[in-house]
Amino acid sequence: MSLKDKNIVIGICGSIAAYKIASLVRLLVKEKASVQVLMTPDAKEFITPLTLATLSKRPVLSDYIDRYTGTWNNHVELGLNADLLLVAPATANTLSKMAHGSCDNLLLATYLSARCPVMFAPAMDLDMWHHPSTQENVKRLLGFGNILIAPESGELASGLVGEGRLAEPEEILQQIQQFFYRPLPLKGKKALVSAGPTHEAIDPVRFIGNHSSGKMGYAIASALQSLGASVTLVSGPTQLPTPPNVNRHDVTSAQEMLAACTTYSDASDIIVMSAAVADYTPLKVASQKIKKKDGNLEIALKKTTDILTTLGKKKTASQTLVGFALETENELQNAQDKLKRKNLDYIVLNSMRDEGAGFAGDTNKVTVIDRKGQVQQFELKSKQQVADDIVAIIAAHQGL
Ligand SMILES: Cc1cc2nc3c(=O)[nH]c(=O)nc-3n(C[C@H](O)[C@H](O)[C@H](O)COP(=O)(O)O)c2cc1C
Structure with a gap:
């Protein structure tokens, strides 16, 4: 060769x-x-x-x-x-x-x-x-x-x-x-992946965040790229290096993540939303650092716009839309409901109950559910191997 x-x-x-x-x-x-x-x-x-x-x-x-x-x-x-x-x-x-x-x-x-x-x-x-x-x-x-x-x-x-x-x-x-000379079944396909947490500003020095490391989304971006897709990674604040040959767009807040994802989604064949996006954000961001006072502090929160629901409404027949769910109870049922409500093709369920699964670690244990209610359970694996499994399912859905 x-x-x-x-x-x-x-x-x-x-x-x-x-x-x-x-x-x-x-x-x-x-x-x-x-x-x-x-x-x-x-x-x-x-x-x-x-x-x-x-x-x-x-x-x-x-x-x-x-x-x-x-x-x-x-x-x-x-x-x-x-x-x-x-x-x-x-x-x-x-x-x-x-x-x-x-x-x-x-x-x-x-x-x-x-x-x-x-x-x-x-x-x-x-x-x-x-x-x-x-x-x-x-x-x-x-x-x-x-x-x-x-x-x-x-x-x-x-x-x-x-x-x-x-x-x-x-x-x-x-x-x-x-x-x-490796086969590149996703060559010519455009993919959008979101990863990491969002930070919702309370005042100039504080924010509401979560423990997402971004590792799962970065691994998916890398797996899609290695099969030939042209990948845009919309990333919340993480410490991770950009996977090779992936176009990375950094955002901080849920609002910024929504704006970036909606911008890229129309041209994308594959959309994987693995970011842990804040459901609520402070109603008002204080312009100065909030001073410590006696008594409790209450911060009013408003709902953020749901990115998956927004993308699900615009989804075309040729797009594959994948969401993630992290549930703490009634996992399968909640994940299936979310898939239907948000018009997804697949939902990847991480359970907080499984040791080695979830946010910060290098491993994950997932269950993938499709629109017909078919459930595929995977073993505990490295996040890169989990990403390869998910991307193989996506490639099959794209008819490749
Ligand atoms: C004879 C000899 C053979 C060595 N072979 C190895 C080797 O195979 N692998 C290794 O990691 N270090 C080996 N070392 C140690 C490295 O040469 C040493 O750690 C050196 O600082 C490596 O520098 P570099 O990584 O900048 O090339 C060997 C040293 C000697 C003297």
Whole structure:
């Protein structure tokens, strides 16, 4: 499978497995990919830039600046022009830095600026690989939408036997080819996803909010994008990074979320409203900070406009409209009523009763109900896997 016109940036780290990247570069160049090699300073102890520059037919980049000429390597441009950034071998050290936003070499600066998909292929001793901190870092990177090329089991450079060997160059090439040639059943479809909480201002410094982290909606945006949809994510205040290649529109209040969602909804084939939108907002927002006084404070609230109901009324025959319900009692019945009342195609029910399900965590356990009352119950899974399940249902509904 040709990789013609694909710009692939390979970031090599200081692992004994770095020598395998010479073969990988040869294989990629044979498939007509343009390969730009970046090396961490330590990687140069393991394989020479000369070898990689010769095989990739371009100078290898490693330093921010050339001390003699004052020229500097533009990490932003590297990240913008790439179709793929592959970090391989990814050391425990670099994985940790990627997971926590460190930026003390060119490879890391390129990673932080990259808008393209990122793959990482770890290589390390089995105990380093299994250490909880490494596993936590890998989980974080997966949460950012980065793609893991899992290490293999076998004899390691340390002499130990176990998991931690860099995947073979042929295997990495195959995963890259599969990535570029993966089926994109939602290509040409536009999707709108809402995520996160809303903040309803009480005065200039206080608001009414909720515990939604936005993780579920971000995972859905990412899953829709990875099947080829063009995704707009309307997000309330969250701490999450934007999934790659997703257009993010930030809002704060329920009113702003309604305005953004109604703007994008007409052109959308798929609408997934997973945001935890405030049902009530202060009747008046105080222009100055409310001072503490004796006695209780009462804040009058007014109802916000229901976004799902608004979109349900405008829904066209070709649109798929999905809502979320978080119920604390009589869950199935309440969710089914909501689906009918709001003219949804599917409602995804999270139960507060299930351990590991709901707002802030990385896992969720959902039940999906359709218009015919059919109920699909899923196991407790990572939010990304739950998102994949929901998106598979949506793709089937779109007739794909
Ligand atoms: C001989 C040798 C082999 C090493 N192999 C690995 C390895 O396979 N994986 C790893 O995570 N670290 C390995 N290290 C440790 C890294 O080189 C070290 O953590 C370094 O700081 C990584 O820097 P970098 O991530 O910026 O490239 C090795 C060190 C030595 C001396």
